Amino acid sequence: MRCALTRLTAGGFSIGIEAPLDNDWTPAGEHARRQAGRLPGEPDLRRHADLARLADRLGFRALWIRDVPLYDPSFGDAAQVFEVFAYLGYLAGITEDILLGTAAVVLPIREPLLTLKAAATVQRLSGDRLLLGVASGDRPVEYPLFGRDFDNRGDSFREQVALLRDGAAGQLPSGLAVLPALSSPLPLLVAGLARQRPDWVGQHMDGSLAYPGSPDDHARRLAAWRAVAGQKPYATFIHLDLDECPGEPMQRWRFGFRSGRDALIAELQALRAIGVDHVSLHFRRNRRPLDETLHEIAEYVLPHFHAPSADAHAAAVPAA
Template sequence: MTTLARLTAGGLSIGVELPLDNDWSPTGEQRRRAAGRPFGVPDIGHHAQLARLADRLGYRALWVRDVPVYDPGFGDAAQVFEVFTYLGYLAGVTERILLGTAAVVLPLREPVLTLKSAASVDHLSRGRLLLGVASGDRPVEYPLFGRDFEQRGARFREQIAMLRQWRAPQWPEEIEVLPRPLAPLPLLVAGLAQQTPEWVGSHMDGWLAYPGTPEDHARRAAQWRQAAGDKPYVSFIHLDLAEHPDALLQRHRFGARVGRNGLIAELHAMHEAGVQHIGLHFRRNQRPLEETMQEIAEFVLPQFHAAQPAVRHEASAS
């Protein structure tokens, strides 16, 4: 079974987005201030424990973002760690959960090292990598890397071609980048990456869509299906899981506060709108994350997940 097939098995699957903290809740904000951390810099003290918990409880994927530098004006450092280094670590502390990037900013990176880093994670995780990619949307980053912001669309296309061919066309025939992935890497795009919908639908394997309501997703998924057919459509929810299971849904930016029964209804609506995987982002969550993750695993995941698909190891990671 391919990595993308594992991601979408059962119709709709549920994962989590790192960092696994809740700094954007009122109590989390108090802890952040007491610790002297700038806004947007997460508490990662329990990240490994919570990643293992997500794996053990049956969440389908762990998603990490690529934020090379912290910009106080933007106020979001993601999970702090460099994305491929971190995925290599997570590959070692988890067993089954898929490992996704949401998303690597290709034009900022040295292309040959991107190939080597991605394949290394794929081997170390025994084929669990989902490579989400993007062109980037923070103009401040490009001058720091000495890259041309206006040319990022063209650089993105060049690097996608390298990821598909695992080489650049001008290389000597005997030159290789090792290791090679265990299987062709699934490439999911965040947004349009400065491309046309037709190009993205033809060249990419899935779409990482911005959070939204079921109505938003119905419109976007229809556009994606027109360009890409039945390729996976993935999105995220900034979730604050209320303690009462019947607490009504109250929308906030990129997500909602809701009890577990309302969450189940929202996820069914997302699935009907065309979403095939949802990553849960917990930074607004007011309850302890371990408690929240366990409740979702007990009551929500069984509503959507088929039996966890068998993992076929195509090569040893050693």
């Protein structure tokens, strides 16, 4: 079985999606939120399971979820609401092939041994589909509530990375172990720099989760990443509103754009050309129904980037 990181970059470039699977950041979504009495930034999750299964069937490479332990109205974003590892376990049970990523688990506010146990559990239950994105966190209000020091989160991050790397073998008394044992080394992708030096990140992390930006933005960031990490994967995100007109020109905004599929394909081709390995699409600003949008991208966009796998080709060729 290929490891999750190898699968993410198979073919040289891949496309995923980011939860929550709702378009609540639209006028229609905001109206529905008010009618339902949900908090600002709290998505409608009634169809999340059906849409996750659909993304899996359609061939999107990865489904990414975020770690937002506490709702803070000053941020106004509850991510996908569900606790990150519990949700990953659920998604592992209802999907078959799609990789399951975190973007990203805030290590310093979590109990290290339980984080390791949760990650190893998801890795085992999912058939080695876990991509563990990690971060140092950026919401100061959370740290004292969890009994953690916000100013020392960089030190804590490094300590927890060491524990995740060796399965806590160096931190436990003789005879004790965290089960299940890791089936393979956890693929650790870092969001930002996590309060670390670039050279440390390049040495100790397996990939980069970069903030959204234009191809020019990513060209600069990629140069810095390659300088310290070589060819380790570089992934990013696009907040997309896919217009129903294929030729609708691009209108950029912070973190993404509105366009038809032609401009989306051109943007993805530009990102691939500069060396980006994976792009995940975020649909909270997407005005069209998400199942319709996912079908269109799978039919018209994915074939430009996802080559049929060798296993699928072999299965299609009858035995002699």
